[in-house]
Amino acid sequence: MILPVHTIVRSQLQHTLSQTFGLPESDQPPIVIEMPPRRALGDLAVPVAFELARRLRKAPRAIAQELAAALGSLDGIARIEAAPNGYLNFYLDRRAFVMARLGDAYRQAQGEPVEQTTVADKAIVEHTAINPNKAAHIGHLRNSALGDSMARLLRFQGRPVEVQNYIDDTGVQVADVVVGFSQLEGRDLTGVRALSDDPGVRFDYYCWDLYAKVTEWYEGDAERLKVRAAAMHDIEAGGNAMAEMGAFIADRIVRCHLRTMARMNVDYDLLTWEGDILRLQFWTKAFEELKALGAVFLQTEGRLAGCWVMKIEDGQTAESDAPSDDEFGHDREAGAERGKEAQAERGNDSREKVIVRSNGTVTYVGKDIANQFWKFGLLGRDFHYRVFDDRGGRPLWATSSTPTGDGGNAPPFGRASAVYNVIDSRQAYLQELLKQALGAMGFAQQAEASTHFAYEMVALSHATARELGYADEEGLGKPFVEVSGRKGRGVKADDLLDRLITTATGEVMARQPDLPPADARAIAESIAVAAVRYFLVKFSRGKVIAFDIKEALSFEGDTGPYLQYAVVRANNIFGKLRERDGVTAESIADHLDALSPAALVEGEEADELWGLVLEASRLDEIVDSAVRALEISHLAKFTFTLAQSFNTFYHRQPIMREEREDVRLWRAAAVAYCKRQLTRSLELMGCSVPTRM
RNA sequence: GCGUCCGUAGCUCAGUUGGAUAGAGCGUUGGCCUCCGAAGCCAAAGGUCGCAGGUUCGAAUCCUGCCGGACGCACCA
Numbered sequence: 001m002i003l004p005v006h007t008i009v010r011s012q013l014q015h016t017l018s019q020t021f022g023l024p025e026s027d028q029p030p031i032v033i034e035m036p037p038r039r040a041l042g043d044l045a046v047p048v049a050f051e052l053a054r055r056l057r058k059a060p061r062a063i064a065q066e067l068a069a070a071l072g073s074l075d076g077i078a079r080i081e082a083a084p085n086g087y088l089n090f091y092l093d094r095r096a097f098v099m100a101r102l103g104d105a106y107r108q109a110q111g112e113p114v115e116q117t118t119v120a121d122k123a124i125v126e127h128t129a130i131n132p133n134k135a136a137h138i139g140h141l142r143n144s145a146l147g148d149s150m151a152r153l154l155r156f157q158g159r160p161v162e163v164q165n166y167i168d169d170t171g172v173q174v175a176d177v178v179v180g181f182s183q184l185e186g187r188d189l190t191g192v193r194a195l196s197d198d199p200g201v202r203f204d205y206y207c208w209d210l211y212a213k214v215t216e217w218y219e220g221d222a223e224r225l226k227v228r229a230a231a232m233h234d235i236e237a238g239g240n241a242m243a244e245m246g247a248f249i250a251d252r253i254v255r256c257h258l259r260t261m262a263r264m265n266v267d268y269d270l271l272t273w274e275g276d277i278l279r280l281q282f283w284t285k286a287f288e289e290l291k292a293l294g295a296v297f298l299q300t301e302g303r304l305a306g307c308w309v310m311k312i313e314d315g316q317t318a319e320s321d322a323p324s325d326d327e328f329g330h331d332r333e334a335g336a337e338r339g340k341e342a343q344a345e346r347g348n349d350s351r352e353k354v355i356v357r358s359n360g361t362v363t364y365v366g367k368d369i370a371n372q373f374w375k376f377g378l379l380g381r382d383f384h385y386r387v388f389d390d391r392g393g394r395p396l397w398a399t400s401s402t403p404t405g406d407g408g409n410a411p412p413f414g415r416a417s418a419v420y421n422v423i424d425s426r427q428a429y430l431q432e433l434l435k436q437a438l439g440a441m442g443f444a445q446q447a448e449a450s451t452h453f454a455y456e457m458v459a460l461s462h463a464t465a466r467e468l469g470y471a472d473e474e475g476l477g478k479p480f481v482e483v484s485g486r487k488g489r490g491v492k493a494d495d496l497l498d499r500l501i502t503t504a505t506g507e508v509m510a511r512q513p514d515l516p517p518a519d520a521r522a523i524a525e526s527i528a529v530a531a532v533r534y535f536l537v538k539f540s541r542g543k544v545i546a547f548d549i550k551e552a553l554s555f556e557g558d559t560g561p562y563l564q565y566a567v568v569r570a571n572n573i574f575g576k577l578r579e580r581d582g583v584t585a586e587s588i589a590d591h592l593d594a595l596s597p598a599a600l601v602e603g604e605e606a607d608e609l610w611g612l613v614l615e616a617s618r619l620d621e622i623v624d625s626a627v628r629a630l631e632i633s634h635l636a637k638f639t640f641t642l643a644q645s646f647n648t649f650y651h652r653q654p655i656m657r658e659e660r661e662d663v664r665l666w667r668a669a670a671v672a673y674c675k676r677q678l679t680r681s682l683e684l685m686g687c688s689v690p691t692r693m
Numbered sequence: 694g695c696g697u698c699c700g701u702a703g704c705u706c707a708g709u710u711g712g713a714u715a716g717a718g719c720g721u722u723g724g725c726c727u728c729c730g731a732a733g734c735c736a737a738a739g740g741u742c743g744c745a746g747g748u749u750c751g752a753a754u755c756c757u758g759c760c761g762g763a764c765g766c767a768c769c770a
Binding site for chain 1: 696697698699705706707708709710711712713714717718719725728729730732733734735750751762763764765766767768769770
């Protein structure tokens with residue numbers, strides 16, 4: 001891990017700037033620490049001299065030289081050099097660095113905590129939230145892969161995390177399937193139950209098709225939409241056959257989703273059911289307070305007469321209000337001025353969002369506001385809780401409208417200090433309203449801590465759409481074909497996983513003919529999951545993924561299996577090393593104590609070896625960057641690049657047949673650390689490492 | 694019309710809060726398995742970073758305008 005070194009360098013620089021240069025910390029530019037392009041230039045680089053050149057009326061080079069001299073000797077730093085162009089370059093004490101990292105690895109292997117970075121504040125990550133009326137598809141997987149990784153990254157940083165999955169069991173989509181069963185198929189609850197209990201039927205797949213049929217049925221005659229409205233009304237009211245059927249379908253489909261997600265190594269702490277929010281009247285409570293504060297008011301005229309509405313503040317309020325730490329910024333004033341002008345222009349047509357309809361029912365936004373308030377512990381009410389699934393002794397909790405026998409054992413849910421809602425970017429506008437509602441209620445801090453983790457949708461490439469038999473008449477001009485649950489157009493998550501597993505099993509058996517089929521299958525599952533999950537997080541979140549089956553089925557190049565393969569190779573080295581020399585990855589540090597560090601510090605091979613260790617150490621820095629930017633792709637890219645570096649090293653610097661013991665052991669040490677960091681990175685992306693491939 | 698996001702190699706994409714010579718994967722071409730596993734490695738070819746201005750010692754990155762594309766702006770969720 002590299003961040004502790006950053007901390008030392010940064011604080012020493014700040015100290016020196018204030019002591020030697022007379023610049024108080026509040027007056028210093030932010031100290032950026034980067035990585036030089038070539039190892040010969042050092043291990044860490046700081047371009048601060050450029051920033052100071054004008055202020056101090058000196059050449060960057062001269063400033064860098066003075067800084068280098070004034071810094072003196074730093075813990076863990078071998079030497080500091082001022083580059084001719086003005087960079088301040090730091091060379092680490094390689095031996096000390098490696099020994100410390102390996103010590104960490106060893107302690108962690110023993111199950112001891114390495115760093116105590118625990119922050120008390122809990123973060124809630126809400127993701128998945130698939131309508132419980134049909135099978136999960138590839139688009140849903142992107143949400144879950146991103147959300148699950150985000151939770152893992154936060155935990156990596158030492159933050160307590162609660163993962164919630166919001167279940168919209170009272171929405172129009174469940175109602176549609178209820179209509180399908182009752183109107184198109186003439187089934188009652190008993191009939192639906194029989195269907196879902198039939199082992200020959202995949203219930204979520206069945207509903208997938210039924211949902212598409214209902215959509216067609218509506219299109220046949222607009223009058224039929226009244227049937228849907230009636231079903232929705234019944235479901236919200238409760239205590240009738242439609243509501244019972246809806247509840248049954250939602251329960252069964254959620255269990256299907258959980259099974260699918262479990263295959264992907266995606267897990268939750270709590271299922272939040274929208275029906276419970278309604279029945280426990282969370283909204284009523286939030287509504288009272290919003291009314292009292294005037295944040296929501298009754299519109300008496302115009303087309304929205306009779307509705308309770310909230311004013312929409314246009315523009316990017318969240319961003320422009322954020323305090324900038326850019327002391328050297330040039331455009332902040334100008335930017336604020338422009339923002340004001342723009343807002344004045346828009347002032348006239350300020351819009352209103354309906355929160356409570358004129359018929360008295362609450363919109364989705366209203367329910368979501370109440371839920372968001374609850375997440376922060378601001379509602380003054382709580383759910384009851386029930387155990388939804390035993391999961392072999394690790395209970396999965398769900399909300400409940402009524403007290404249950406298990407309720408007393410439930411952990412304290414909600415009351416978080418930060419909330420990440422993983423929802424596709426089409427809902428950015430609604431998510432902005434949530435922040436506004438919090439702000440309007442005087443909870444500025446919580447508004448600031450409400451994060452919309454927005455990502456773009458997954459579409460299908462033309463080739464894949466054709467392969468699946470979808471006529472792409474409407475997508476001809478576009479670069480991709482949109483998926484549509486309504487039309488039943490998309491790639492089901494389980495189908496995709498099954499195909500990947502089949503392909504991977506073939507690959508494994510071709511390479512490992514002696515492997516029992518069950519083992520080959522288990523390995524193939526690990527490979528398949530890595531392939532999908534890596535594919536879904538390697539793109540930055542703002543980019544539409546044009547999903548292509550052929551590309552996703554590929555196991556070569558920038559793919560999950562490539563990463564796994566690198567670790568498998570590294571593990572193989574240690575398998576042989578242990579057998580022949582009794583050296584293990586965990587005990588490698590003990591073998592190094594008495595050795596000369598020449599193989600680590602002298603010559604080109606040493607530079608390459610050291611470069612691998614240094615690169616591997618950046619995992620914590622990358623995780624920070626990923627969390628800050630909400631970009632799991634940063635971690636994906638880091639892992640891939642590290643795997644590439646490892647593969648290069650693997651080919652260039654053999655270990656088993658290296659005869660010089662010190663060289664062999666230092667190389668092994670680099671591999672031990674590298675494979676540990678790769679394994680950790682893969683874990684953060686929800687991927688495991690197979691024993692063989 | 695307004696707002697948000699996107700535009701980088703033939704294709705798909707990175708580019709870490711403005712920094713040292715713009716990088717990967719796929720595809721193409723050519724090499725490497727008596728040598729820790731070739732799901733790998735090495736090499737070659739491939740670029741007006743959408744366009745035009747501006748700020749800066751320095752811009753793919755920040756600002757303005759334009760062009761092209763996606764999405765959003767419901768008494769749907």
